[in-house]
Amino acid sequence: MKLTLTVRRGSEIRKHHLELTLPSDAAATGGIARYTLGAERGEMDWAEVAPGVYSILVNGRSYEAQVVTSSPTGTPGEASRVVTVGTLDFQVSVHDPRRRRGAASLAAADGPQEIHAPMPGKIARILVSRHQEVVAGAGLLVIEAMKMQNELRAPRAGRVEEIYVEEGKGVEAGTRLVRLA
């Protein structure tokens, strides 16, 4: 299986080509997998020890990796994985190079952008109105949760095209809040 992987940590983005050969038993929860990563060939001994949690041995070293799948804000429909190795997080997108879905998915969106609720809570206040121009960092709205008020700010300058919520209403994590053009 040939894959293209894009990994992001902080602001840095790196792209890798990886070929992985798994044993044919699809139901197996562990085994030896061979891989080619760039010019390097190797073997990993993997075992799924809990759903999404892998014990991985490479060259005798023992690692634990937790894999969570998610859709990053702004690019719904494009699945990406957050991999935690020990205490470090990596955001990794996995693509099939034959399908040519872009590594561009992780780049910043230039077009209209939807702002989603980062957490469940109540909309305490809306700080902008429709069609208002905002600068990057301007407060958009305030969500109240866990005895704190949390202000959500604009990721970039733009114009508020749509406000999807009302003051006083509860929202779930991921609820669309504002569309910025």
Place this chain on the structure above:
Amino acid sequence: MKLTLTVRRGSEIRKHHLELTLPSDAAATGGIARYTLGAERGEMDWAEVAPGVYSILVNGRSYEAQVVTSSPTGTPGEASRVVTVGTLDFQVSVHDPRRRRGAASLAAADGPQEIHAPMPGKIARILVSRHQEVVAGAGLLVIEAMKMQNELRAPRAGRVEEIYVEEGKGVEAGTRLVRLA
């Protein structure tokens, strides 16, 4: 929902009639349920806090009950539940009285009886041969597991009709071992 319940603790068996009224939302993981148990009417406030684990409040008292479904040995196909309340275990069979499946299922079997492996392990020795007459308590075979040899004894007197395993072979929990007539 009208149910007939048979509860076994140790050697004692008791039968109960219970009517339970749940809220109509089948996907709910908690709520208030009304019940009639014999002559007693009451309410329970229940919440599923983990798969098969219920927090139950009755008259202000807080209980935790774990429910595991199983088929007791000798009566395959007849589902039964083991309910652990605090530190006490109850074996409970739940029947729909309209279907008239018997509370007899918990009674001792008189006819031929299959002995199943109570644990995974290896058959270390077979102590009887086919057609041999055995007394109650006679050793049938020895399963080796966890650095110990474990002898399985006859639950009653009878004749060994069939031996399904061989010495040296591994068995899973529940594997048929011997048929006693």
Place this chain on the structure above:
Amino acid sequence: MFRKVLIANRGEIAVRVMRACREMGIATVAVYSEVDRKSLHVRYADEAYAIGPALSTESYLRIDRILDAVKRSGAEAVHPGYGFLAENPDFARACEEAGIVFIGPPVEAMELLGSKTASRQAVIAAGLPVVQGADRNLETFEEVARVAAEIGYPVMLKASAGGGGKGLRLVHAAGELESAYRTARAEAQNAFGDPSVYIEKYLERPRHVEIQILGDQHGNLIHLGERECSLQRRHQKVMEECPSPLVDANLRRRMGETAVRVGKLAGYFNAGTVEFLVDRERNFFFLEMNTRLQVEHPVTEMVAGIDLVKEQIRIAAGEPLRWRQEDVEMRGAAIECRIYAEDPANNFFPCPGLIRRLQAPRGPGVRSDSGVYEGWTVPIEYDSLLAKLVVWGSDRSEAIARLGRALAEYEVFGIQTTIPFFRRVVEHPQFLAGEIDTSFIDRALAEGILAHDEPSAETERVALLAAALDAARNGLGRPPAPAPEITWKMAGRDGLLDRWPRKL
């Protein structure tokens, strides 16, 4: 001894009190709001009664509903935990009038010590050291300006009814005073319904050190040494230790004696904490007294070998103290981390939600006091303290090494917590050297203590392999378990979020 005790609280402290009761053979009664039906304290208790909707003012702060639950359950005493009604003299008095025991200090002591200015006056009258400042509320700006000029800048404006960093303003020079005065009053009004402020000298890089006291109803009052609570983020404690790396035997004795005197002048009994500021010359000044169990009481318990909650209950039942001052032997060192449902990578944004995986550390010297469980959903309505990780070591350096080990073992998935933040703190050279003060954490954060580690090539390779493995097994695009919280984590890292205390 009581046969049944009601715990008028939720979360980790409710469970902690119930554990003490269970070890004493006392039946426990929980109260809960609508959103807490599945909370651990309800599951843990022998009995549980609903007391209203999620909003605290309609449930955990409703004295009438709690007393009603007391009546229904037949409980003989109430433990208030910390927060909610723990320092409310009206509640203590209502218990008394209902003929049940309030597990805490006498009402009069709560009243005297509950007012920052009244307690200050009493302490000054007894000739004990306090932070220089006003000994009463200041009604006008002119008064404030005059007192500030007297004691000299920098000064701290504080809400009289305050707590938790609200209504607090640091003023460096006279020119800043007027605007600070206005905003502090406005915040105090918003937060506590009372705009009164007073003023204190601001100590440069002070340390916050507090003394645990314990007294019975027969006039015996002792102290159990100090706790170092200088590790605060925005004036809220996040990590505490016992003993303080600053305090030697002589200072401990002097602070302990002062704390006992504060307790005595208020006619105090049960457990209480006297808070001090300590300056760079090791002068100490009375700050305030907390008339309840502290969040951080476990560090004292582990070093003193005394179960404070059980002692609270015994004292409330009228038993005499079982230790004289000279019987108290402190051994080793303990450190507590407050595990909050907050995302340190994202400006400590609160992070309620489903705990999908939870593995607390174990092994030698590790204590975990928790109010949560795997599969439980942290509600948005209450404060975000999930659990406390407390470790003991034969000395401070063993305790720190053990804390690092325990933090590395701690796994919480589904929501973000302050665990990664503490992993950085325990490696910080200044923390290791014990050179901490109340602004250490804010400084360390500003200096980038949480900056990304550059991963080794090996670690990144494992991340790639794990992602590829997971994709190969579960499909490239279809997420097996969508996790919106990750969205927030990744999207919000760029500092696009800010937060402040909710106005009540």
Place this chain on the structure above:
Amino acid sequence: MFRKVLIANRGEIAVRVMRACREMGIATVAVYSEVDRKSLHVRYADEAYAIGPALSTESYLRIDRILDAVKRSGAEAVHPGYGFLAENPDFARACEEAGIVFIGPPVEAMELLGSKTASRQAVIAAGLPVVQGADRNLETFEEVARVAAEIGYPVMLKASAGGGGKGLRLVHAAGELESAYRTARAEAQNAFGDPSVYIEKYLERPRHVEIQILGDQHGNLIHLGERECSLQRRHQKVMEECPSPLVDANLRRRMGETAVRVGKLAGYFNAGTVEFLVDRERNFFFLEMNTRLQVEHPVTEMVAGIDLVKEQIRIAAGEPLRWRQEDVEMRGAAIECRIYAEDPANNFFPCPGLIRRLQAPRGPGVRSDSGVYEGWTVPIEYDSLLAKLVVWGSDRSEAIARLGRALAEYEVFGIQTTIPFFRRVVEHPQFLAGEIDTSFIDRALAEGILAHDEPSAETERVALLAAALDAARNGLGRPPAPAPEITWKMAGRDGLLDRWPRKL
């Protein structure tokens, strides 16, 4: 100090040693057999190497394969844990020859103390008290009969190479001797490949009390008090406490000094345990010395405040002991329960299988040393110790109350464990009074300590309601999660199972 240590063991003790290493900044190397790929010690380690198939003799007992893993990993020292190679002088010598450090005593001390008869002779020669009996192996039945007649019945026949209750026979009168001699020799031959037996006076209801010693390579040797290990089932320890309810300061001092003398006469260093029998008049007799860390070491750690595994590593690295005898201060009381995968309701039948749910107790004074996790399948190949629950209290009665609370919190589903058994023990009046001896558990079991409690009508009602609720939600007949282990539990309760140690 070492940079990297290999742990030649598995299960809870491997994890416990790795925790100590991690706190000391030492990298850890695990070894594992085929069935242990997913075991916790492999996950916990920094490195892990496969050393062969499940059978111990082909993996954990293979000195060559372990030394190969040492070489591949570059480890500088090996910790053997307990069991497997821990008391094997050949392994210690092989380490020495390979230029790596064996974390344990010197080879010569292991050899001298490893033989029950040789160590007995040495102790007798030093004038220390031993249980009356033969001081060498007895080659003929005539010799056995003569010695038995000399010391008087009842006597105990013991396998010289023995341990764990194998090859042990109690003989009440001369008429029983011959048949007991034959079966003991046969068992010893089967279990250890060596039929040699010797004979000891049988003490009536003796107590098993052992002394922890700790010595460095510079001639310093101290003791850390005793452990009471009388709670045994069929000669295997199940529950241990520190201090012993029997031992007072004077007896502790005398036993401690004797233990230190035993260590000195063998040139001992590192951690070791001297086992004694104590009779009803508080006379104590040397039984044997274990030249390794004991399973029950945590109770001493909690009371002494000393991390024995870290001390073992420091001693092996050549560091001098950090305590003199007079520096050791014991505080409070600690009790350990060995959580085995065995079904107490079913004659302690072993119970491997999938752990479907695991919730270890938390809160004050609770330590959990575990080698397992939820979702892991306990294999059938190794002994059934899953975890150790250890509690500390300011005195024995607080420790027992806490243990009861912790056992009530402990949830393991999917497999049966000894937890329900311990719940009964902590309520037993004789245990509460400290009136225990080595046959207490077997007697209590025979007297029906595990008999069914009659449930209250309320509890039964809840069981019915839960069953009905589950049936209403998940269907009457279709099991949502089949659980064969329940089968076994329910079916096998009638005593139709018996078990004995595997012949090697």
